[in-house]
Amino acid sequence: MQCMPDLISLFPNxxxxxxxxxxxxxxxxxxxxVTAAAPTSTTITTTTSTQAAGASSTxxxxxxxxxxxxxxxxxxxxxxxGASSTxxxxxxxxxxxxxxxxxTSTQAAGASSTxxxxxxxxxxxxxxxxxSPAAGxxxxxxxxxxxxxxxxxxxxxxxxxxxxLVSWDPQAIAQDRxxxxxxxxxxxxxxxxxxxxxxSGAGPLEWxxxxxxxxxxxxxxxxxxxxxxxxxxxxxxxxxxxTSNDPGVxxxxxxxxxxxxxxxxxxxxxxxxxAWSRGFTGSDSVVVGxxxxxxxxxxxxxxxxxxxNPGEITGNGIDDDGNGYIDDIYGxxxxxxxxxxxxxxGDDHGTHVAGTIGGQGANGIGVAGxxxxxxxxxxKFLGATGGTTANAIKAVDYFTDLKTRHGLNLVATNNSWGGxxxxxxxxxxxxxxxxxxxxxxxxxxxxxxxxxxxxxxxxLPNVISVASIDSNGGLSSFSNFSSSWVDLGAPGGGIYxxxxxxxxGTYSGTSMxxxxxxxxxxxxxxxxxxxxxxxLKQALLESVVQTASLAGKTFTGxxxxxxxxxxxxxxxxxxxxxxxxxxxxxxxSLDEGSALNLSISTTNVAAGTTLYWxxxxxxxxxxxxxxxxxxxxxxxxxxxxxxxxxxxxxxDLSSEGNETLSYELFSDAALFQRVAGTSLLINDTxxxxxxxxWGTTAxxxxxxxxxxxxxxxxxSTGTTATAMGxxxxxxxxxxxxxxxxxxxxxxxxxxxxxxxxxxxxxxxxLIKDFVSGIDKLQVRAGTAYLFTTSASxxxxxxxxxxxxxxxxxxxxxxxxxxxxxxxxxxxxxxLIAA
Numbered sequence: 001m002q003c004m005p006d007l008i009s010l011f012p013n014x015x016x017x018x019x020x021x022x023x024x025x026x027x028x029x030x031x032x033x034v035t036a037a038a039p040t041s042t043t044i045t046t047t048t049s050t051q052a053a054g055a056s057s058t059x060x061x062x063x064x065x066x067x068x069x070x071x072x073x074x075x076x077x078x079x080x081x082g083a084s085s086t087x088x089x090x091x092x093x094x095x096x097x098x099x100x101x102x103x104t105s106t107q108a109a110g111a112s113s114t115x116x117x118x119x120x121x122x123x124x125x126x127x128x129x130x131x132s133p134a135a136g137x138x139x140x141x142x143x144x145x146x147x148x149x150x151x152x153x154x155x156x157x158x159x160x161x162x163x164x165l166v167s168w169d170p171q172a173i174a175q176d177r178x179x180x181x182x183x184x185x186x187x188x189x190x191x192x193x194x195x196x197x198x199x200s201g202a203g204p205l206e207w208x209x210x211x212x213x214x215x216x217x218x219x220x221x222x223x224x225x226x227x228x229x230x231x232x233x234x235x236x237x238x239x240x241x242x243t244s245n246d247p248g249v250x251x252x253x254x255x256x257x258x259x260x261x262x263x264x265x266x267x268x269x270x271x272x273x274x275a276w277s278r279g280f281t282g283s284d285s286v287v288v289g290x291x292x293x294x295x296x297x298x299x300x301x302x303x304x305x306x307x308x309n310p311g312e313i314t315g316n317g318i319d320d321d322g323n324g325y326i327d328d329i330y331g332x333x334x335x336x337x338x339x340x341x342x343x344x345x346g347d348d349h350g351t352h353v354a355g356t357i358g359g360q361g362a363n364g365i366g367v368a369g370x371x372x373x374x375x376x377x378x379x380k381f382l383g384a385t386g387g388t389t390a391n392a393i394k395a396v397d398y399f400t401d402l403k404t405r406h407g408l409n410l411v412a413t414n415n416s417w418g419g420x421x422x423x424x425x426x427x428x429x430x431x432x433x434x435x436x437x438x439x440x441x442x443x444x445x446x447x448x449x450x451x452x453x454x455x456x457x458x459x460l461p462n463v464i465s466v467a468s469i470d471s472n473g474g475l476s477s478f479s480n481f482s483s484s485w486v487d488l489g490a491p492g493g494g495i496y497x498x499x500x501x502x503x504x505g506t507y508s509g510t511s512m513x514x515x516x517x518x519x520x521x522x523x524x525x526x527x528x529x530x531x532x533x534x535x536l537k538q539a540l541l542e543s544v545v546q547t548a549s550l551a552g553k554t555f556t557g558x559x560x561x562x563x564x565x566x567x568x569x570x571x572x573x574x575x576x577x578x579x580x581x582x583x584x585x586x587x588x589s590l591d592e593g594s595a596l597n598l599s600i601s602t603t604n605v606a607a608g609t610t611l612y613w614x615x616x617x618x619x620x621x622x623x624x625x626x627x628x629x630x631x632x633x634x635x636x637x638x639x640x641x642x643x644x645x646x647x648x649x650x651x652d653l654s655s656e657g658n659e660t661l662s663y664e665l666f667s668d669a670a671l672f673q674r675v676a677g678t679s680l681l682i683n684d685t686x687x688x689x690x691x692x693x694w695g696t697t698a699x700x701x702x703x704x705x706x707x708x709x710x711x712x713x714x715x716s717t718g719t720t721a722t723a724m725g726x727x728x729x730x731x732x733x734x735x736x737x738x739x740x741x742x743x744x745x746x747x748x749x750x751x752x753x754x755x756x757x758x759x760x761x762x763x764x765x766l767i768k769d770f771v772s773g774i775d776k777l778q779v780r781a782g783t784a785y786l787f788t789t790s791a792s793x794x795x796x797x798x799x800x801x802x803x804x805x806x807x808x809x810x811x812x813x814x815x816x817x818x819x820x821x822x823x824x825x826x827x828x829x830x831l832i833a834a
Contacts (some may be wrong), residue, residue: 236420
């Protein structure tokens, strides 16, 4: 699988057993019960990852000779510098130099330190509230806290919390609650009474704050004696479960998806690639909730899998579905209390998790998640400083309500976060999700301990706790472990996935292991839609591959096997002989201009029954077909239970590359119940060779043909910033021939957003197959260019002030215009000026 280079390194300025239940759907497997513990003095934190930066060089577009430069390059995370050289468009020679590379968030020594959420690490004797997670203990709510435990050789401190959560009996009146607050010197911050709480018969939950100087433990103990109070607890501050990255990962980036029989291969991967080879690539009828930071649902590798709330109408300012949230199209931000679930580069953790679960596959760019097709919804509750238990409860209940009232096929939520101690309120919310048949996949934590950690340690049938393994099958050094409350291991070390601003990068942590498991459950549910929650969990745990490093360290003693889980689920789901069956048969590939005929066969389906179909795929639109005004429709089966879908693929001359077409069949008009489907490859055979291919004002994916093509991602006319590529990221692939990639002409420099205060990381050309000595880059004459190199490729900048030094800070920054994947150097003959 071809993966996009690690854009973090190319753009150094960018960021970087359970108790049994009476529920009939309970999992038949069980572990030794774990006693729920009250709050303890533990903490949890997060780090993101650092990357290795490459060399910086200077490139001019005119025939001048360039000399070595020594630019200073500031970054937001620790990096290593490289060599510097210069290059001109014609007749130039290269000379080396050594830049200095300054890091604005590098390691600093000190007696005590914190590990900040931006991924920068400080060293010292003790670590405060932004480091790796530690687990809770086993004291009661009113008892004295246990001594701080240690993790990774560093003493933990008391975990952060924001006020107290007080749960009231449903019969407690507002005046009683107000009297209690007054008696204990509490002020009301928020009353939480979600629709899921009301539906379950639970009373309201009040988030209250203490007067200065009051002891939270003392007030909690007193509240327990108050009539009408069902429980009181600290409102813990929770954080993501990621640790520092595995530097230098440049090849085999998606090892977590591989199996021993895939290519590339890694026996310790999740075996997802082997499931793909059997035709299991997922379905967007399966919904997954991401309870985390937000995720970039417009990312080029995630946009096609961005799920939507079916009960909400976009942008009308009305709570259409009556769930209490206005315009929650892609989910809800419980931290900011608005519908903006993606707030920029700070949502890197959630975006990384999303890519592992559902990065689009077979689209020729970036990564592939466990599911090539899936619907992702965001329950954002983590912000720049973490999140609170109160908002986590609201996020869990949000998904429970979506499933119970809208009938969404919401299989699981991913929960790569943790911290604080036991919370009865969060336990109750996860129990409500269990009643709604929603699995709760949780990161085990990154404290290298077996001490119970939450939410992974909650004793409920729907909770699946995931430890991290590395690419050699070893238990990751940071990962929590326990044969009593950690279920299985999954790839979590050096995981390559999506990041904000349409970039990619490598993170490590149990945060990265959990989404492999969540993705596996979604893929299993798409393969066997009738499987119950219990069957999904049973198949997952019974199919693990026994692994020496996990023996005695997890309940199963094994690691995730996606392919094996689907096989085991097939055995568990006993087909009803009278149940309807559906099948779609068609060709594996088809040339443009050809007729597409798909045969649909059914059993136990009455004549005249209406079925509903949907076409989708990378770059697929109605213009790809003759006579289709919509990518959705319906058909009826005949007396034999058969039907035929027919259309003709358009024979256009645009070079868009081969496209994967997915045909899905549903039994309901809402397209929730997928019953069958097939996929095929549309061969881009009608494109002309040796032509100039222009793009649009949106982000384009353009491929050449067998001739010597000229490729541009921008439109052919116009001098506005939009006409010349501002705000778009175009993917250009020349394929055969000696191709010219257009990065400027007489109009000016392409991909210049005309904002001197940034480097333009949101608009550039991604050139995927540039070959030095054969292909050319057309640049604007009379302007100078700079480039940085790394093991992953080369980044080209317009030297805005023509000073021969790369400037990525200040008010006159150089402009990124192109990324050349896999290229580490350029010759003077590779450039032509126009």
